Amino acid sequence: MTTRKTASRAKAALVEESDVSKSRIRQLNETAILSGAERVFARAGFGGATMAQIAEEAGVPKPNLHYYFGNKAELYRAVLDRVLHDWLSPTDVITADADPREAIESYVRRKMALAYERPDASRVFANELLHGAPVVGEMLQSELRRTVREKAAVLDAWIAAGRIAPVDSTHFFFTLWANTQTYADFDVQIQAVLGADTQSPRARKRALEHVLNVTLRACGLSSLPNSSS
Incomplete structure (x- = not known):
């Protein structure tokens, strides 16, 4: 009897392990496809994008794309959905009980990191907006609007408590997005003006310090110590 129970438990464990393994493989495949599609779009x-190009960029067989996402329109929507969620994620540091300076600095740093590490994400999203947001319009009016209102309310509470200088709490986010995402969307313009490699650690540090200082000063907060600005 004990042997049967032991064997049954072992079989259950194998099934669970198999399920976890399959889930992990699916996750890895979907991530690879979404990343490849992000670059192609x-x-x-x-x-102009084709499923064949995306499959090649992602390093997966073309049938896998249809298995996981059905068609190009479904895959495109999934890419945009991931970009929006990844961009909204850094706002989690802006909470009522957070230190305003620490929260704002953390948010700017994370947004700048996204601009440099995933410029294609910014570009594909910008292109969607330039075409009138036919796919993500609903998400902008629901999830994005809700998040901005929630975070703007936090800034308004900080202002009321005298923790930051008065700013338009909603336009604060518009300005911040413009200041950070320009390093992805218009990198070629920045390179042309600077005549230098904008991706070097030194160039990135210079840009980050500038955006941080502009943002912090607008909120009446101290700028970075020992800043080159």
């Missing part, structure tokens, strides 16, 4: 746009 950023370069070619929705109309």
Whole structure:
């Protein structure tokens, strides 16, 4: 009897392990496909991108794309959905009980990191907006609007408590997005003006310090210590 129970437990464990393994493989495949699609859509746009190009960029067989996402329109929407969620995630540091300076600095740093590490994410999203947001319009009016209102309310509470200088708490986010995402969307313009490698650690540090100082000063907060600005 004991042997049967032991064997049954072992079989259950194997099944669970198998399920976990399959889930992990699916997650890895979906991530690879979404990352590859992000790069292709950023370069070619929705109309110019093909499933064959995305499969090659992602390093997976073309049938896998259809298995996980059905068609190009479904995959495009999934890419945009991931970009929006990844961009909204850094706002989790802006809470009522957070230190305003620490929260704002952390948010700016994370947004700048996204601009440098995933510029194609910014570009594909910007291209969608330039075309009137036909796919993500609903998400902008629901999830994005809700998040901005919640975080703007936190800034308003900080202002009321005298913790930061008065700012338009909603336009604060518009300005911050413009200041950070320009390093992804218009990197070629920045390179042309500077005549230098904008991706070097020194160049990134210079840009980050500038955006941080502009943002902090607008809120009446102290700028970075020993800043080159």
